[in-house]
Amino acid sequence: EEISLRDVSDFLIGLVKEAADIILDARPTTNTATSKKNTADIVTETDQAVEKFVQEALSRKYPTFAFVGEESYKSGVRITDQPTFIVDPIDGTSNFVHGFPASCISIGLVINRRPVVGVVYNPFQEELWSAVQGEGAFTQRANHPRQQLPLNNTPLQGLGPACIGIEWGSDREGPNFELNLKVFTTLSRTAATGGRFVNSLRCTGSAAITICRVAAGQQEAFWECGCWAWDVAAAWCILAEAGGLMVDGHPGNWRPPIDNRRYLAVRPAVSGQETFVEEFWSVIGNDRST
Ligand code: IPD
Numbered sequence: 001e002e003i004s005l006r007d008v009s010d011f012l013i014g015l016v017k018e019a020a021d022i023i024l025d026a027r028p029t030t031n032t033a034t035s036k037k038n039t040a041d042i043v044t045e046t047d048q049a050v051e052k053f054v055q056e057a058l059s060r061k062y063p064t065f066a067f068v069g070e071e072s073y074k075s076g077v078r079i080t081d082q083p084t085f086i087v088d089p090i091d092g093t094s095n096f097v098h099g100f101p102a103s104c105i106s107i108g109l110v111i112n113r114r115p116v117v118g119v120v121y122n123p124f125q126e127e128l129w130s131a132v133q134g135e136g137a138f139t140q141r142a143n144h145p146r147q148q149l150p151l152n153n154t155p156l157q158g159l160g161p162a163c164i165g166i167e168w169g170s171d172r173e174g175p176n177f178e179l180n181l182k183v184f185t186t187l188s189r190t191a192a193t194g195g196r197f198v199n200s201l202r203c204t205g206s207a208a209i210t211i212c213r214v215a216a217g218q219q220e221a222f223w224e225c226g227c228w229a230w231d232v233a234a235a236w237c238i239l240a241e242a243g244g245l246m247v248d249g250h251p252g253n254w255r256p257p258i259d260n261r262r263y264l265a266v267r268p269a270v271s272g273q274e275t276f277v278e279e280f281w282s283v284i285g286n287d288r289s290t
Contacts, residue, residue, distance in 0.1 A: 005116055008132075017121065037170055047071050054089060068229065092205045101125055122206075163219045169226035221267065222263070229259045247264050
């Protein structure tokens with residue numbers, strides 16, 4: 001049976017808005033969060049409730065599709081070629097428990113391990129991003145008309161003038177952490193002190209929202225080593241449909257798999273994308289990581 005990706009997208013847009021009520025009704029605090037691996041890796045009852053709600057709705061509507069969600073994920077589970085929903089019920093859980101209004105529900109559909117539908121919704125700012133493969137990407141804010149992405153695709157002029165979203169992830173030791181640290185310090189330091197500083201670095205606590213901002217052209221790039229498919233699947237579709245690039249965090253791989261765990265997203269631009277990627281890769285060098 002032919003799948004209508006547009007229908008899937010319409011369904012997901014309705015679903016994230018319903019799920020948003022669970023998030024908006026919650027009163028989380030830093031004291032009600034539970035640590036998973038460490039205090040940088042947390043979960044709340046709301047993450048679990050949203051995931052359950054979304055999973056049940058998706059399995060009723062699309063019973064043959066596979067499901068991978070952050071909170072129900074079991075180590076070792078592989079994403080297959082089957083149509084698979086990849087869900088982060090709350091991306092930006094740390095922001096959520098602090099009341100910092102940058103968290104979202106992120107639902108991606110991947111087929112043959114490639115993102116084909118993406119819906120990301122930040123209920124605190126009523127900001128929605130969505131895309132369907134081959135049909136472009138859109139954003140909508142409360143009381144504003146829907147806009148097609150990108151909002152900006154002026155030429156990229158290398159790292160110097162760039163505003164780059166960089167996330168730390170939850171590792172605080174080991175090769176992923178060391179590489180994130182290296183990228184951060186190199187992009188902060190002057191050439192005289194061994195770096196190549198950029199206009200600005202941003203760490204806003206939600207990989208999905210940051211990639212959507214890159215898709216819009218509001219930031220030049222997003223970098224993280226150590227995040228997971230559910231952090232990027234939906235936003236990846238939005239980025240690609242807007243004309244942005246998602247490449248491997250390591251030099252040479254222009255087409256990373258969905259579960260690469262190491263991502264560099266570059267904004268849409270009429271020119272300069274490849275040069276930008278090469279410049280960024282030269283900062284990374286041959287460091288190993290995930
Ligand atoms: C986290 C956020 C954060 C990123 C972490 C993710 P969560 O997702 O996307 O920006 O740095 O790697 O785990 O845990 O809030 O869903």
